[in-house]
Amino acid sequence: MTAPDPALLELLDRVGLTRAGVADLLAHTRDIVATEAAEAAASPVPTVRFDELEQVSGDIRDSIRRRGCVVVRGVFDRAEADGWDREVGDYLAANDFEHRYAERYPEAADTGPRIWGVYWSRPQVAARQHDRMATVRRFLNSFWSHESNGVTWFDPDHDIGYPDRLRRRRPGVTAKGLAAHSDSPSSGGWRIPENVDVFRHVLAGRPEQYDLWDAAHRTSIDVRSPVSCTTFRTFQGWTALSEMRPSDGVLHLAGVPMAAAYLLVLGIAGELGLDGEPTPAPPRARPDELVQSGLVPIPAVDPGDTVWWHGDIIHSVGDATNEQRWGNVMYIGSAPRCPRNDAYAPSMLERFVRGASPLDFPAEDFETDFVGRAGISDLSALGREQFGLEPIG
Numbered sequence: 001m002t003a004p005d006p007a008l009l010e011l012l013d014r015v016g017l018t019r020a021g022v023a024d025l026l027a028h029t030r031d032i033v034a035t036e037a038a039e040a041a042a043s044p045v046p047t048v049r050f051d052e053l054e055q056v057s058g059d060i061r062d063s064i065r066r067r068g069c070v071v072v073r074g075v076f077d078r079a080e081a082d083g084w085d086r087e088v089g090d091y092l093a094a095n096d097f098e099h100r101y102a103e104r105y106p107e108a109a110d111t112g113p114r115i116w117g118v119y120w121s122r123p124q125v126a127a128r129q130h131d132r133m134a135t136v137r138r139f140l141n142s143f144w145s146h147e148s149n150g151v152t153w154f155d156p157d158h159d160i161g162y163p164d165r166l167r168r169r170r171p172g173v174t175a176k177g178l179a180a181h182s183d184s185p186s187s188g189g190w191r192i193p194e195n196v197d198v199f200r201h202v203l204a205g206r207p208e209q210y211d212l213w214d215a216a217h218r219t220s221i222d223v224r225s226p227v228s229c230t231t232f233r234t235f236q237g238w239t240a241l242s243e244m245r246p247s248d249g250v251l252h253l254a255g256v257p258m259a260a261a262y263l264l265v266l267g268i269a270g271e272l273g274l275d276g277e278p279t280p281a282p283p284r285a286r287p288d289e290l291v292q293s294g295l296v297p298i299p300a301v302d303p304g305d306t307v308w309w310h311g312d313i314i315h316s317v318g319d320a321t322n323e324q325r326w327g328n329v330m331y332i333g334s335a336p337r338c339p340r341n342d343a344y345a346p347s348m349l350e351r352f353v354r355g356a357s358p359l360d361f362p363a364e365d366f367e368t369d370f371v372g373r374a375g376i377s378d379l380s381a382l383g384r385e386q387f388g389l390e391p392i393g
Contacts, residue, residue, distance in 0.1 A: 002278045004271050011190060012268075015203045019272055026269045029207050029262040030290065037294030040067060040255040045298050045307075047071040050132065053139045065143055067255030068212060068310035071299060072139075075132050075239065081303035084123035085241035085328055088166065091121045095370040104364075114175050114320075114327070117364040119163040120355055124330050125374040127239055128161040129383030137334040140235045140308055144213045146336075153215035154232065154338035160345045161386030162231055162335035163358045167238075169249070169320055169327035177249055177317040180287045180295065183236060184311035185218075186260040187284045188226040189267040194218065202261045212257040212310060219338035226283040228360050232340045233333045237308040241328040246297035248327055249320030253309050254287070254294035260312040263287065287314045308334070337392070349387045 012022070046063040048056055050072055064070045076084075092098065101116065118124075127133060141156035169175055185192050186199075197217035201209035219232045244250050263285035270279045291314050298307055309315055320327060335341050347359045353376070355367035367373050376389075384390040 002273075002280075004273065004278050005280070008190065008268065008271055011196065017203065017205065019274065021205060022265065022269055022272060023274055025202070025205055025207065026265050026274070029202070029258055029265050032207060032258045033256055033262045033290055036066075036256040036258055037254065037290060040294035041296060045069055045071055045253055045255070045296065047073060047299060050074045050136065053135065056139075061143075065213065066257065067253075068257050068313045069253045069255050069308060070140075071301065071305060071307050072136055073302075073305045075136055075306045076127070076130070076304035078303050081239070081241055084127065084330075085303065085326075087123050088121050088168070088241065088328070088330075091370070091372050092116075092118065092168070094372055095367075097366065100366060114167055114169045114173065116166045116168060117357055117361060117366055118166045119358060119361075120352060120367050120370075120373045121166075122372070122374045122378055124163070124166070124332075125378055125383065127330055128163070128332055129380050129386060131382065133332065134159065134382060136306060136308075137336070140334050141336055144215050144234055145211070146215050148214070148216050151216070153219045154234070154336040154341075156336055158337045158392050159386060160231075160335050160337060160341045160348070161383065162233065162333055162341070162344075163348060163352070164331035164333065165361070167327065167329045167331070169323070171324055171326060173320060173323070175249065175320040177319040180252075180254070180292050180314050180316040181284070182260065182287075182312055182314055183227050183229055184260070185223060185225040185227070186264070186312045188224075189264045189281050189285055191281070192224055192226070194220065194223065195264060199261050199264055202265065207258065207261055210258070210261050212312060219340045221339045221343050223340060230340070230360055231335050231344050232338055233311050233335050235308040235334045236311055236331075237306055237333045238329040238331045240301045240303055240305045240307070241330060242326040243300070243302055244325065244327055245300045248323045248325060249318040250327070251298050251307060252295040252316045252318060253298065254291055254296075254314040256291055256294045256314065257310075257312075259287065259291045259294075259314050260285075263291070292316075306332075345386075345388055349389070352387065
């Protein structure tokens, strides 16, 4: 018989959790998740228009807080987003990107998720440094508690402009989606040191006191994460460059705030063998059927709309089969100034200048010889601030 990890037993002893206590905690968190997942499955992702951000109703704010996700419509004018879409397409064509990609990844060229390691096109840089994007980020950050116990965990008003990738899917393409997952250190369970603090109320047997929006202990420089993202993102997100409908192999979100805490407890229970032989937890928590029952597709979006989800929220992408429309997005999240992000930021400038892939992503470096990529002269005052070329205003 496999014995539980001594480190886990030491942790449980430290927080005062017995095997029976873990079983009770699992049942408690499972009940909360069942309620949240049923609510999520029965209602659409909350939406708000950009021009309403300063007067969002209490009901909509409550819905965003309960679900951990939101669609913000009309962040960019459709004409501007359409222009960006054409420019991105011209940029990739001028540099023969898809041919280069197919040569490097022949097995994924036709049926992969169509997420390209391209970061430095002018539209991507323009959108990250756009004043309207900054306004949306401040709105999103307002859902978080960024100060507690005399500590400022992050700056809700300033962002590092975290560079991320593109997705482009042609009409009629067949492309694999992405299985349900989370891209946060929370998916590493109890083995990630910060999670012991982030989920401190849960491990103390008080899951009702856990707050998805409490930034405490999430932003230190010392992060050991099972996922590639080493920064702290209050929200992951993307900006639509084409029309997309729920049947188009789109993003699905499970607005289940207790999911990460439940999966942490579920992993502990498995390692203790509460349902049989002790089973070592995988590096990343795998959402079970209960959490996935809360997955719903995002509503129809138009060019210039943006989609956002809390980093702990479980999400997936549907398979795309013979869709009638393009499926084009720029991944742009919210990565506010904090110790963790400030440590990452210096690497961004050097890689931007070279056209190299950012540190958090595979070192594909497709763009080092691309013509037409963005440069220092394309940066606004806000963009220069994000890259550390000007002091924070």
